Amino acid sequence: xxxxxxxxxxxxxxxxxxxxxxxxxxxxxxxxxxxxxxxxxxxxxxxxxxxxxxxxxxxxxxxxxxxxxxxxxxxxxxxxxxxxxxxxxxxxxxxxxxxxxxxxxxxxxxxxx
Amino acid sequence: xxxxxxxxxxxxxxxxxxxxxxxxxxxxxxxxxxxxxxxxxxxxxxxxxxxxxxxxxxxxxxxxxxxxxxxxxxxxxxxxxxxxxxxxxxxxxxxxxxxxxxxxxxxxxx
Numbered sequence: 001x002x003x004x005x006x007x008x009x010x011x012x013x014x015x016x017x018x019x020x021x022x023x024x025x026x027x028x029x030x031x032x033x034x035x036x037x038x039x040x041x042x043x044x045x046x047x048x049x050x051x052x053x054x055x056x057x058x059x060x061x062x063x064x065x066x067x068x069x070x071x072x073x074x075x076x077x078x079x080x081x082x083x084x085x086x087x088x089x090x091x092x093x094x095x096x097x098x099x100x101x102x103x104x105x106x107x108x109x110x111x112x113x
Numbered sequence: 114x115x116x117x118x119x120x121x122x123x124x125x126x127x128x129x130x131x132x133x134x135x136x137x138x139x140x141x142x143x144x145x146x147x148x149x150x151x152x153x154x155x156x157x158x159x160x161x162x163x164x165x166x167x168x169x170x171x172x173x174x175x176x177x178x179x180x181x182x183x184x185x186x187x188x189x190x191x192x193x194x195x196x197x198x199x200x201x202x203x204x205x206x207x208x209x210x211x212x213x214x215x216x217x218x219x220x221x222x223x
Contacts, residue, residue, distance in 0.1 A: 102211060104156035
């Protein structure tokens, strides 16, 4: 069964450093998303992406964040200058359409020290 | 209002019992209501979903009941098993943006 994959599974970085989280969505899906989950809290929407541009973003997704689909398979989330409060699990998801189910990857645990 | 309120925060059910988790929303523009199951250290896994034109959907032991006028929906897990022990999140979607509830930690005891 096709699945969303994410790398790395765990990333440790120092405050102020740039990180790139990578995702490979399900191959025939057209819509891509990033969510985050601070430990013990609910999952929060960050951004949705379709046709090589951002469809919608939350107030969390400020100028420090960017997304990109650099090739036909990868979807990346970049945090330019990490803060302590960026420590969280970051989940990538994909769907076939806007009214279709979203499937989540296993997540990347980001630890900012 | 984009919030989705979920209760209870935690739930302990005996094996074979029925687990019931409730959610409520305010935004009538939400058009899709999925439930996700999450095990520790894993991503949310889609369990079952419903659209607002349907009042109930059943898949195996899992049933969603949807009350559009009350803006409430619930997940029922019949014949709960220890393997169902996980955190369950309800969510609501508008323009493909999922708004999640705060989660319910379910423990099924022997």
